[in-house]
Amino acid sequence: MHEYAITENIIKTVTEEAKKAGADKITKITLVIGDLSSIVDESVQMYFDIISKGTIAQEARLEFKRVSAEYRCISCGTLFTRRGSKYDCPECGGEGRLTDKGREFYIESIEVD
Amino acid sequence: MEIRIMKEIMEGNDKLAGENRKFFEDNNITAVNIMASPGAGKTSLIMNIIGILKDQKKISVIEGDIASSIDAEKIEKEGITALQINTGGGCHLDANVIKLSVEDLALQKDTLLFIENVGNLICPSAFDLGETLKMVIASVPEGHDKPFKYISMFEAADVIVLSKKDLLPYIDFDKEAFYKGIRAVNQKAPVFEISSKTGEGVKELVDWLVEG
Numbered sequence: 001m002h003e004y005a006i007t008e009n010i011i012k013t014v015t016e017e018a019k020k021a022g023a024d025k026i027t028k029i030t031l032v033i034g035d036l037s038s039i040v041d042e043s044v045q046m047y048f049d050i051i052s053k054g055t056i057a058q059e060a061r062l063e064f065k066r067v068s069a070e071y072r073c074i075s076c077g078t079l080f081t082r083r084g085s086k087y088d089c090p091e092c093g094g095e096g097r098l099t100d101k102g103r104e105f106y107i108e109s110i111e112v113d
Numbered sequence: 114m115e116i117r118i119m120k121e122i123m124e125g126n127d128k129l130a131g132e133n134r135k136f137f138e139d140n141n142i143t144a145v146n147i148m149a150s151p152g153a154g155k156t157s158l159i160m161n162i163i164g165i166l167k168d169q170k171k172i173s174v175i176e177g178d179i180a181s182s183i184d185a186e187k188i189e190k191e192g193i194t195a196l197q198i199n200t201g202g203g204c205h206l207d208a209n210v211i212k213l214s215v216e217d218l219a220l221q222k223d224t225l226l227f228i229e230n231v232g233n234l235i236c237p238s239a240f241d242l243g244e245t246l247k248m249v250i251a252s253v254p255e256g257h258d259k260p261f262k263y264i265s266m267f268e269a270a271d272v273i274v275l276s277k278k279d280l281l282p283y284i285d286f287d288k289e290a291f292y293k294g295i296r297a298v299n300q301k302a303p304v305f306e307i308s309s310k311t312g313e314g315v316k317e318l319v320d321w322l323v324e325g
Contacts, residue, residue: 002204002205002235002236002239002240005203005205005207006122006123006239009122009123009124009125009126010122012125013118013120013122013124013125014118017116017118017120018116021114021116023114023116031122036264036265036268037239037265038235038236038238038239038265069264071297085258085261086261087261087293087294087297087298095293095296095297096297097296097297097298097300098264098268098297098298098299105121105122105123106118106119106120106121106122107118107119107120107122108117108118108119109115109116109117109118109119110115110116110118111114111115111116112114112116113114
């Protein structure tokens with residue numbers, strides 16, 4: 001549900017950046033989103049279609065670059081993404097610990113005309 | 114033409130959160146952002162802590178709810194200032210609403226401020242309020258699998274509370290699995306097992322809050 005507030009932030013930032021560059025129209029917005037951010041892409045897209053109306057971003061295409069959360073095994077050091085319901089290492093069954101990967105949540109770039 | 118931006122999506126919120134954090138630090142206010150699912154016992158725990166600390170500490174409460182002022186009324190009965198925020202459907206509190214609330218409350222120095230977030234294990238974890246501590250409560254009847262499902266919430270916690278421990282004998286709650294799930298995503302947060310009904314464990318949590 002908080003996608004509404006997040007989408008508002010995205011539109012505010014990209015329109016400011018585009019205006020700074022003297023652009024009249026944003027054609028593409030690239031977002032990098034780690035899986036830990038609890039964001040549903042389709043929901044952002046839905047709010048974007050509504051909120052961007054009348055702004056220079058209204059025809060922009062949204063691209064979502066997803067980053068999976070990565071875990072490191074405390075026994076053998078293997079890096080893995082979680083499968084199923086556990087945090088255990090797929091190689092040796094040891095306990096996984098969350099790394100920094102998966103927390104990304106930023107606007108990478110925009111394309112403008 | 115492509116323009117590199119590389120800006121955090123939450124930049125606007127994070128900026129205000131930084132202002133709140135500075136205000137709390139400058140005034141020696143301990144702001145505790147309490148996050149949990151609906152019915153986990155957020156208000157009950159706050160009431161219990163108030164019972165223990167109200168004669169020795171200035172306490173204020175910000176109550177975030179979708180609707181109603183039930184929780185703020187309960188707290189005001191204890192003689193504590195409580196400000197009710199109704200988000201009107203909004204699923205979380207953000208840094209701006211906390212900034213406005215803090216101005217409304219005219220907080221004094223050295224206050225212990227509880228911010229009861231909207232009952233929800235997802236959205237509140239995305240919004241930094243500028244709080245001193247994030248407290249996440251999981252209750253026994255919710256089941257031991259919560260740290261496996263709501264990763265960002267448990268990952269963000271500075272302190273984790275397992276509430277309603279008096280119900281452990283009646284519910285299939287696998288404590289070992291619960292702790293294992295927490296350890297995978299958060300190695301720093303202490304875990305306190307409490308019951309607001311019997312009062313068990315609350316004193317230990319209060320000591321940690323006051324001294325830690």
